[in-house]
Every structure is written in C-alpha cells, then in structure tokens.
Amino acid sequence: xxxxxxxxxxxxxxxxxxxxxxxxxxxxxxxxxxxxxxxxxxxxxxxxxxxxxxxxxxxxxxxxxxxxxxxxxxxxxxxxxxxxxxxxxxxxxxxxxxxxxxxxxxxxxxxxxxxxxxxxxxxxxxxxxxxxxxxxxxxxxxxxxxxxxxxxxxxxxxxxxxxxxxxxxxxxxxxxxxxxxxxxxxxxxxxxxxxxxxxxxxxxxxxxxxxxxxxxxxxxxxxxxxxxxxxxxxxxxxxxxxxxxxxxxxxxxxxxxxxxxxxxxxxxxxxxxxxxxxxxxxxxxxxxxxxxxxxxxxxxxxxxxxxxxxxxxxxxxxxxxxxxxxxxxxxxxxxxxxxxxxxxxxxxxxxxxxxxxxxxxxxxxxxxxxxxxxxxxxxxxxxxxxxxxxxxxxxxxxxxxxxxxxxxxxxxxxxxxxxxxxxxxxxxxxxxxxxxxxxxxxxxxxxxxxxxxxxxxxxxxxx
Amino acid sequence: xxxxxxxxxxxxxxxxxxxxxxxxxxxxxxxxxxxxxxxxxxxxxxxxxxxxxxxxxxxxxxxxxxxxxxxxxxxxxxxxxxxxxxxxxxxxxxxxxxxxxxxxxxxxxxxxxxxxxxxxxxxxxxxxxxxxxxxxxxxxxxxxxxxxxxxxxxxxxxxxxxxxxxxxxxxxxxxxxxxxxxxxxxxxxxxxxxxxxxxxxxxxxxxxxxxxxxxxxxxxxxxxxxxxxxx
Numbered sequence: 001x002x003x004x005x006x007x008x009x010x011x012x013x014x015x016x017x018x019x020x021x022x023x024x025x026x027x028x029x030x031x032x033x034x035x036x037x038x039x040x041x042x043x044x045x046x047x048x049x050x051x052x053x054x055x056x057x058x059x060x061x062x063x064x065x066x067x068x069x070x071x072x073x074x075x076x077x078x079x080x081x082x083x084x085x086x087x088x089x090x091x092x093x094x095x096x097x098x099x100x101x102x103x104x105x106x107x108x109x110x111x112x113x114x115x116x117x118x119x120x121x122x123x124x125x126x127x128x129x130x131x132x133x134x135x136x137x138x139x140x141x142x143x144x145x146x147x148x149x150x151x152x153x154x155x156x157x158x159x160x161x162x163x164x165x166x167x168x169x170x171x172x173x174x175x176x177x178x179x180x181x182x183x184x185x186x187x188x189x190x191x192x193x194x195x196x197x198x199x200x201x202x203x204x205x206x207x208x209x210x211x212x213x214x215x216x217x218x219x220x221x222x223x224x225x226x227x228x229x230x231x232x233x234x235x236x237x238x239x240x241x242x243x244x245x246x247x248x249x250x251x252x253x254x255x256x257x258x259x260x261x262x263x264x265x266x267x268x269x270x271x272x273x274x275x276x277x278x279x280x281x282x283x284x285x286x287x288x289x290x291x292x293x294x295x296x297x298x299x300x301x302x303x304x305x306x307x308x309x310x311x312x313x314x315x316x317x318x319x320x321x322x323x324x325x326x327x328x329x330x331x332x333x334x335x336x337x338x339x340x341x342x343x344x345x346x347x348x349x350x351x352x353x354x355x356x357x358x359x360x361x362x363x364x365x366x367x368x369x370x371x372x373x374x375x376x377x378x379x380x381x382x383x384x385x386x387x388x389x390x391x392x393x394x395x396x397x398x399x400x401x402x403x404x405x406x407x408x409x410x411x412x413x414x415x416x417x418x419x420x421x422x423x424x425x426x427x428x429x430x431x432x433x434x435x436x437x438x439x440x441x442x443x444x445x446x447x448x449x450x451x452x453x454x455x456x457x458x459x460x461x462x463x
Numbered sequence: 464x465x466x467x468x469x470x471x472x473x474x475x476x477x478x479x480x481x482x483x484x485x486x487x488x489x490x491x492x493x494x495x496x497x498x499x500x501x502x503x504x505x506x507x508x509x510x511x512x513x514x515x516x517x518x519x520x521x522x523x524x525x526x527x528x529x530x531x532x533x534x535x536x537x538x539x540x541x542x543x544x545x546x547x548x549x550x551x552x553x554x555x556x557x558x559x560x561x562x563x564x565x566x567x568x569x570x571x572x573x574x575x576x577x578x579x580x581x582x583x584x585x586x587x588x589x590x591x592x593x594x595x596x597x598x599x600x601x602x603x604x605x606x607x608x609x610x611x612x613x614x615x616x617x618x619x620x621x622x623x624x625x626x627x628x629x630x631x632x633x634x635x636x637x638x639x640x641x642x643x644x645x646x647x648x649x650x651x652x653x654x655x656x657x658x659x660x661x662x663x664x665x666x667x668x669x670x671x672x673x674x675x676x677x678x679x680x681x682x683x684x685x686x687x688x689x690x691x692x693x694x
Contacts (some may be wrong), residue, residue, distance in 0.1 A: 155494075156494060158497055158498060158620070158623060159622070160623060160627045160628070161623065161627070199466070207469075208466045217475065218470075
C-alpha cells in the first residue's frame with residue numbers, strides 16, 4: 001500500500017520501554033562525584049546518626065545477651081529435649097540464606113554479563129558479609145562451650161583427633177568459612193579501584209593514608225586493569241559454586257538426620273532457592289531506603305527493582321513447589337511419621353506459624369505479577385519485609401515443628417523462645433544494620449568504576 | 464601526588480610475604496606452648512607435705528610399687544598409702560628426723576597427710592589402673608623412671624594424643640605380666656632377648672602381638688572408641 005506524502009505512520013508502542021540501568025545524562029565525572037561525595041564531602045546526616053545509634057543500641061543488646069549466655073550457658077534459651085535446635089539454628093539458616101543474594105548478584109550475574117548488577121553488587125556483597133557474620137555467630141553460641149569452637153577445625157591438636165568429618169556440622173564449618181573468606185576477598189578486590197578513587201579525591205591526609213593503604217598502590221595502569229579483570233573473574237568463578245554449595249551443605253544439617261520433615265532429598269535445591277528468595281528481599285529492603293535517602297534513583301533505577309522482584313517471584317515459586325512436594329510426599333510416601341508431620345504442621349500447636357509461612361512466602365508475593373506493584377518502591381519494601389518474615393517462619397517450622405513431635409509420643413514437647421532468644425535474634429539484626437550504616441558512610445556503596453562502564457561513553461567502538 | 468614514601472613498596476611486599484610466615488610461626492608457637500610443661504606440668508616436681516623420694520625407696524631400698532600402692536592390680540585407683548604404711552618402718556628408723564615430722568604428726572592426730580596429686584587426669588576421663596596392669600602395661604611406661612625421681616613429677620603430658628599413641632598401637636608397649644613392676648625392664652632387641660613361655664623374642668612388635676593375643680586385648684577400634692574413656 002502506497003502512502004501519500006503527507007501521511008504519517010503512527011507508531012504505537014505496545015510494550016512499555018524497559019527502564020534504563022542508569023538514567024541518561026550522566027558522565028564519568030558526575031558518576032564519580034555523586035558516589036564518592038556521599039563518603040567524602042557530604043556531612044553526616046542526622047538521619048544516619050539516629051539510624052546508626054539505634055542499631056548500635058541493638059548491638060549492645062546482642063552483646064548483653066551473649067555475655068549472659070557465656071555466664072549462664074544455653075539453659076537461658078528455650079531449647080530443650082526434644083527441641084534441641086531452637087532460635088539459634090533458625091537464625092543461622094535465615095541469615096546465611098540472606099547472604100546468598102549478594103553472591104548471586106556479584107558473581108553469577110557477572111559471569112552471565114548482566115550489567116545491571118553493577119549498581120547493586122557492592123552493597124549486596126557487603127550485605128552478604130554482614131549476614132554471614134551474623135549467621136556464623138549462632139552455631140558457635142549454640143555450642144554450649146563456645147570458647148572451644150576452634151575444635152571444629154582440623155589442626156594438629158593435643159587430642160590427636162580429627163573433627164568428625166561424617167558430621168554435617170563440620171561440613172558447615174568448612175562451607176561457611178570458605179564462603180566468608182571468598183565473599184570478603186571478592187568484596188575487597190572489587191573495592192580496590194574505588195578505594196584508589198577515594199584516596200585521590202580526599203583532601204585529608206589521614207583519609208588519604210587510610211584509603212591509600214587499602215587501595216594497595218592502585219594506579220589504574222593498563223597492566224593493573226588487565227590483572228585486575230582476571231583476578232575478579234577468577235574470584236567470580238570461585239564464588240559461583242558457593243552460591244549453590246553453601247546452602248546445600250546447610251540443608252544437609254537437616255537432610256542427613258532421620259527426623260521426619262528433614263530426611264528428604266528435595267532440601268538442597270529448595271534451600272538454595274529459599275536463600276536467594278530471602279536474599280533478594282533483603283537487597284530490596286536495603287536498596288529502597290538507600291536510593292531514597294541518598295538520592296540514588298539515577299543509579300538504582302526502576303529496572304533494578306523490577307528485576308529483583310522478578311527473581312523473587314521465580315525463586316518464590318520454586319520454594320512453593322518445595323512446600324508442595326513436601327506435603328505431597330507426606331501423603332504419597334505412606335510413611336506414618338511423615339504423614340503425621342504434615343498433620344502436625346496443619347493442625348498441631350504451631351499451625352498458626354505454618355499458615356503464616358504459607359501466606360508470607362507463597363500467597364502474598366503473588367502480587368508481584370502485577371507490573372505496577374513491581375515498580376512501586378513502597379509496595380516492594382513491604383512485600384520484601386513480608387518475604388523475610390516468611391522465610392524466617394519457614395526455618396522455624398523446619399527446625400521446631402519437626403523436632404517437637406517425632407517418633408516417640410512420650411518424648412513430645414513444646415518449644416517456647418525466651419527473652420534471651422529474642423534479644424539475641426534482634427541483636428543480630430541491629431549488628432547487621434550497624435555494619436550497613438558504617439559501610440554506607442565510609443565506603444562507596446555503589447561500585448564507581450563499574451558504573452562508569454555502564455555509560456554509553458565507555459563503549460568501545462569496534463574497529 | 465605522592466602520599467607514601469617510596470620505601471612503602473618494599474614494606475608492603477615484605478608484609479604481604481611475611482604475614483604467611485608470621486601466621487605460621489604463631490600457630491607453631493601456640494602448638495608448642497600447648498605441649499610444653501608450662502601447660503602440662505610434665506617433669507615439674509610438685510611440692511609435698513613431706514619430701515618423699517621414690518628414688519630412695521624404690522631404687523635404694525628395693526620396695527615394690529605394690530607395698531604402698533596396694534590396689535593397683537585390682538582397682539581403678541592405685542591407692543595412696545595411709546600414714547600407717549609409712550610408720551611401719553618409720554616407727555623404727557629415722558624416728559627423730561625433722562623431715563618426717565608431718566608424718567608423725569599425722570600418725571599422732573589421725574589427720575591424713577594431704578599429698579598433692581601429681582598424675583591428675585581430667586574428671587571427664589575414665590581411667591582404670593588394674594586393666595592396664597593386667598594387660599601388661601608397665602608402671603614406668605606411663606609414669607617414667609619413678610625409681611630415679613627424688614621428688615615426684617608426671618613423666619608424660621597426660622594429653623589425649625599421648626594416650627592414643629599407645630591405644631592405637633598397644634603392641635609397641637606391652638610386656639610380660641611378670642615384668643610390669645620391673646622399673647628397669649628393657650624392651651627386647653637383638654642381643655637383648657626377652658624370654659616368655661620358653662620362647663625368645665628379639666623384637667618388641669612380635670612380642671607385643673603375642674602378648675595382645677595372650678592377654679586378650681580388645682581391638683584397637685574398641686580401645687580407641689570415644690566412650691571407652693569418656694563414659
């Protein structure tokens with residue numbers, strides 16, 4: 001069909017365009033300025049002081065609870081027989097799971113060339129580190145004699161004995177310590193070019209020294225960059241299997257045991273998915289206030305929120321599948337104990353926890369199918385909070401409800417957390433937040449050099 | 464702009480390289496310390512109410528271990544002799560020695576002497592003397608040359624690795640039952656055979672295996688099981 005010269009074709013966009021990873025109009029200089037000024041030139045805001053002060057207070061609560069624990073022993077907690085694993089293990093699994101999103105974002109998305117990760121990888125990695133620190137506390141505190149925790153490591157000891165390598169708790173030690181080391185290295189190596197930027201832009205001799213030492217003599221020469229990229233990729237390669245392996249090993253703590261509700265092969269994949277699910281929820285809970293209070297909407301855009309929400313939706317469905325299979329196998333497996341476990345979850349004394357878990361993890365997050373909600377920060381913040389609560393409840397159901405009524409009716413019991421349980425748990429949240437507050441104040445929370453790579457100016461034209 | 468002096472390059476290289484050695488040295492030092500007499504008190508003589516000399520009584524006078532440690536063959540506890548055992552002789556000899564006044568006082572008043580325990584295993588370890596004696600473990604295998612100790616000290620570290628050293632290979636240490644209290648027993652060697660049941664042994668391992676069989680030792684798996692000692 002021929003068109004008349006004055007006739008115009010009206011282009012109708014059938015699909016809304018994707019939000020950009022970085023808002024247009026930025027240059028290398030503005031990116032560097034904006035991120036480094038948060039650390040170097042902007043004064044410490046009152047909001048920061050209040051937030052940090054509050055989380056520091058909670059950290060003190062944690063120290064108080066731990067001190068009392070060291071004096072009196074684990075008897076101050078609600079753990080008992082049959083529920084020997086209470087809050088400590090629930091919180092351990094919850095925190096370590098949260099850490100996983102950071103590694104997924106920084107390593108796997110790097111290898112998959114998902115450049116949108118560049119805006120959120122730095123603070124997601126910091127989140128990983130702090131979450132692993134919180135997680136690592138709990139099994140140690142739960143030891144009963146925490147000062148002997150080093151017995152878990154194979155070293156040439158005077159007992160002439162190795163740790164029990166057949167115990168998944170020892171696997172945990174290796175999984176978590178490897179994870180912590182790799183995450184720290186990855187995070188630090190990623191920081192080096194930015195630390196050099198801070199060194200060069202600070203006007204204070206002390207700051208220059210501190211950032212200078214941390215930057216390890218980075219000059220940004222081509223040779224530096226070439227080696228740097230190799231090292232970073234290698235570390236990403238190292239960290240990638242950890243995303244899957246760490247929570248797999250954590251799930252073995254349960255799956256190796258013969259307790260109904262634990263002894264199931266679906267645990268590793270379902271734990272990993274749950275970890276990433278809760279991790280992305282935490283990423284969003286951090287990213288949304290950070291971008292608002294520091295005015296970083298240009299860098300952490302709607303695209304990031306959308307993508308994170310989609311990851312949550314996907315992993316949430318995997319988790320839902322896991323619940324479904326658990327329930328199905330309880331019925332289909334024909335094992336009385338398994339069937340009873342299912343009944344106990346639905347009708348037992350902790351049924352409210354189980355139903356809240358289903359609501360928080362499966363039903364409420366389904367609203368993320370709605371595009372409007374996925375791009376609404378306030379809603380995402382709330383839903384992420386709901387998911388974090390849900391994932392905590394999931395671990396509570398796995399740990400407590402399984403142990404509470406197992407094979408022998410005469411040994412059934414109840415578990416009630418004490419105020420020391422709550423203080424320790426809330427204390428670690430305070431510790432985590434205090435670390436995050438310090439981190440955003442003294443280190444660049446967004447990777448400066450990786451953001452510069454996202455700019456159109458950074459694209460190398462093919463010859 | 465130059466923030467650091469040029470020498471910083473050398474310092475940083477040295478520290479990065481050196482920290483490996485530093486950490487290694489610290490670990491080594493910690494392990495050495497843990498095995499040293501500073502922690503174990505091995506070979507450190509303990510003060511006692513009366514300076515009792517095993518050297519004098521065992522090597523000099525030839526008194527058998529069991530004269531004082533009466534229950535060593537039948538009980539978990541070897542037994543600390545009552546003051547009356549001392550007074551068997553000391554009511555007759557050295558009756559005025561000032562050194563023995565605490566012993567006489569104890570005899571007069573009926574108050575036991577409070578000896579300081581030397582070979583003290585932790586309370587979470589179950590230990591039984593009689594089983595060791597009856598399976599052919601010599602006194603001095605664990606207690607060392609008691610007949611050469613003017614003041615008593617523990618010969619071994621008493622750390623678990625030391626226990627396991629024997630429990631993992633008991634044949635390295637076993638001796639004939641009649642040699643258990645022989646403080647100067649020597650393990651068989653070429654030219655210095657040990658005779659037992661009409662046979663001559665010049666090799667400890669060969670002898671140890673025969674003894675393990677003869678005395679019906681439990682398997683290594685049994686005697687290295689946690690609950691053998693940690694009951």
